[in-house]
Amino acid sequence: MSTPPPVIQIDGLHKAYGALEVLKGVSLSAPRGHVISLIGSSGSGKSTLLRCCNLLEDSQQGDILFKGEPLTWKGTGHDRRPSDAEQVLRIRTNLSMVFQQFNLWAHMTILQNVMEAPLTVLRRDRAEVEKAARGYLDKVGIGDKCDVYPAQLSGGQQQRAAIARALCMEPEALLFDEPTSALDPELEQEVVKVIKDLATEGRTMIIVTHDMKLAADVSDQVIFLHQGLIEEQGSPDVLFGAPKSERLRGFLSATL
Numbered sequence: 001m002s003t004p005p006p007v008i009q010i011d012g013l014h015k016a017y018g019a020l021e022v023l024k025g026v027s028l029s030a031p032r033g034h035v036i037s038l039i040g041s042s043g044s045g046k047s048t049l050l051r052c053c054n055l056l057e058d059s060q061q062g063d064i065l066f067k068g069e070p071l072t073w074k075g076t077g078h079d080r081r082p083s084d085a086e087q088v089l090r091i092r093t094n095l096s097m098v099f100q101q102f103n104l105w106a107h108m109t110i111l112q113n114v115m116e117a118p119l120t121v122l123r124r125d126r127a128e129v130e131k132a133a134r135g136y137l138d139k140v141g142i143g144d145k146c147d148v149y150p151a152q153l154s155g156g157q158q159q160r161a162a163i164a165r166a167l168c169m170e171p172e173a174l175l176f177d178e179p180t181s182a183l184d185p186e187l188e189q190e191v192v193k194v195i196k197d198l199a200t201e202g203r204t205m206i207i208v209t210h211d212m213k214l215a216a217d218v219s220d221q222v223i224f225l226h227q228g229l230i231e232e233q234g235s236p237d238v239l240f241g242a243p244k245s246e247r248l249r250g251f252l253s254a255t256l
């Protein structure tokens, strides 16, 4: 049996904001069921890379493949844009993002937040979506919070609601951008537990995190970004246990 193509693959990606080069030729590949952690100093390009993966940002050069299917482009350089809107929608809905600041809709209940995109973007059946949404909220431990508004929840509960919302899209992969950075330490752990459970289930995930313990515990592969380039990558054992690069050693000693 041949191995399936990676859920997401990036080859030689370049991304600039105007004259500021943020990604300078980055490649990564997330096989199904793998967890990849992205680590690096503030400003190294981690969020930009994640946002390029699900096409929230344009890029000027390099390939993006979803399950082996290359994204098609029109134009080049700063004029380059995806050429197929359906393909963009397919990729974006299959790579669900969880943000540092939760980004829940304040005027909707928790249940409505989780149901919104499957109903409006995927046009799925309301009764089915509601059943699934309640199931995912149970799974992240806030099944009793369906009818309250985000402001009534703690940060940890809001982030778990955001994870349920991402799961309710039934995506091929989950992308986390510093999911625990906005949380107090005791609330951080409830979100870490949910992420660990998802890793154990075999979910494909890319996690930008400053939490080296989380990265060490859940990752198949850790990528250390430095100024828009991959400085070092490997298994957590090797990367944390025997880092080769001077910069990574410096980063780790400043972080731990």
Ligand code: ADP
Binding pocket: 017, 020, 022, 040, 041, 042, 043, 044, 045, 046, 047, 048, 049
């Ligand atoms: P990280 O997530 O690793 O902290 P980012 O990907 O957010 O890094 O940012 C990388 C660089 O790109 C930084 O220098 C940042 O200031 C810049 N940057 C990020 N977003 C934008 C934007 N929308 N416009 C201009 N510059 C940006």
Ligand code: MG
Binding pocket: 046, 047, 048, 178
């Ligand atoms: Mg960031």
